[in-house]
Amino acid sequence: MSTPNERSSWEPDFSSAAGLSPDGVAAGTARVPTTNRRGNRPNRPSGLPQMVQVATRERQTAGALSGLTGLPWRTAPLGALSLRFEVRCNELELAERLGSLLSSLGVGGAADHRYELVVCDDGRVEVSLDGRMLVHADSRPHAVAWLLWHISRAAVEVTSDHLLIHAAAVESAAGAVLLPAPPNGGKTTLTAALVRAGLRYLTDEVVAISPATNCVLPFPRPMTLEPGSLRALVDLDPAAPSWWAGSDCEGTACGDGNARRWWHVPAENIDPRAVGRPCPPSVVVFPRYQPGAPTRLEPIGTADAVLELATNAFNLDQHGGRGLRNLAGLAGQCSCYRLDVSSLADACGLVLAVAPGP
Numbered sequence: 001m002s003t004p005n006e007r008s009s010w011e012p013d014f015s016s017a018a019g020l021s022p023d024g025v026a027a028g029t030a031r032v033p034t035t036n037r038r039g040n041r042p043n044r045p046s047g048l049p050q051m052v053q054v055a056t057r058e059r060q061t062a063g064a065l066s067g068l069t070g071l072p073w074r075t076a077p078l079g080a081l082s083l084r085f086e087v088r089c090n091e092l093e094l095a096e097r098l099g100s101l102l103s104s105l106g107v108g109g110a111a112d113h114r115y116e117l118v119v120c121d122d123g124r125v126e127v128s129l130d131g132r133m134l135v136h137a138d139s140r141p142h143a144v145a146w147l148l149w150h151i152s153r154a155a156v157e158v159t160s161d162h163l164l165i166h167a168a169a170v171e172s173a174a175g176a177v178l179l180p181a182p183p184n185g186g187k188t189t190l191t192a193a194l195v196r197a198g199l200r201y202l203t204d205e206v207v208a209i210s211p212a213t214n215c216v217l218p219f220p221r222p223m224t225l226e227p228g229s230l231r232a233l234v235d236l237d238p239a240a241p242s243w244w245a246g247s248d249c250e251g252t253a254c255g256d257g258n259a260r261r262w263w264h265v266p267a268e269n270i271d272p273r274a275v276g277r278p279c280p281p282s283v284v285v286f287p288r289y290q291p292g293a294p295t296r297l298e299p300i301g302t303a304d305a306v307l308e309l310a311t312n313a314f315n316l317d318q319h320g321g322r323g324l325r326n327l328a329g330l331a332g333q334c335s336c337y338r339l340d341v342s343s344l345a346d347a348c349g350l351v352l353a354v355a356p357g358p
Helices: 050-060 063-069 092-101 140-158 187-196 227-236 302-311 316-333 344-354
Strands: 078-080 083-089 113-119 125-129 132-137 163-171 176-180 200-203 206-209 223-225 250-253 260-265 281-289 296-299 335-341
Touching (some): 078 140, 092 113, 125 140, 132 140, 140 260, 163 187, 163 316, 176 187, 176 206, 187 200, 187 344, 200 206, 281 302, 281 316, 281 344, 296 344, 302 316, 302 335, 335 344
Parallel strands (some): 083 113, 176 281, 281 335
Antiparallel strands (some): 078 083, 113 125, 125 132, 163 176, 163 200, 163 206, 223 260, 250 260, 296 335
């Protein structure tokens, strides 16, 4: 799980991004901007996620609360596996953006932890957790990327009683399809293509298997896609309606001299019914990007599958021999394949052939 570069020069393009302004507040103050730099409130999209509506209602009656916290805009309680948290910030526009990105993580009950994002006068954003400073981000996109990364990291740390695998997962008619792969292995792009084809989204980063039910638990964080991935996905069905993420979910990184753009795409942007339910695993596919090679799906044996799963496990050392037995049981109950990917459309078709949609 790579870390967003804290020292990168991040240059966001907010020309059409919900009226976000670099006007902010100095760290530790409690002013909430009510206008953007042009002096008017941005148009708020219809059908805001529930957590943004909560933030807005709280602001309307938040005199005492804002005096206590200094950050009156907040999400409703959110869940990332066993992590229960909320996000507070001092800027309405950023709260709306976070509400849209994190809407699939909404849960009932109370939050155990609190992330805080404070937009400063110079446009930098301070990100903290439970009062402990995590990073001084150079911009809003940097802060959002850092927040999403840290949520995943914290979820892994507090869900250690589950067997955790670095993998994406989707729900098919027969159960969960696991896509274990190292970083930059193409699993998120393949996951987005499978969701677009009708499978249900479970996660693109961390597969958690419940020891009590043997089910894969949903962790529907927004998918992070680069322009090449978006173009490939559009090419799957040129006649399909556009589902691009929008410039408010966009960022630009240029830390190594090479500009890189990405979009944080909630699964609901692809299909409003995209998020799946807890389900037992049925298929394991190990994708690897092989440009120029034939796209092919080949069965592999249980021993090879166990080795690949162990390589991609986050916390196998904590589970010891029981963890290895669980991985062996997982590989034994699933159909296991290795997938060489050159053509995304062909790869998607091959996976759907062994794991049709629900």
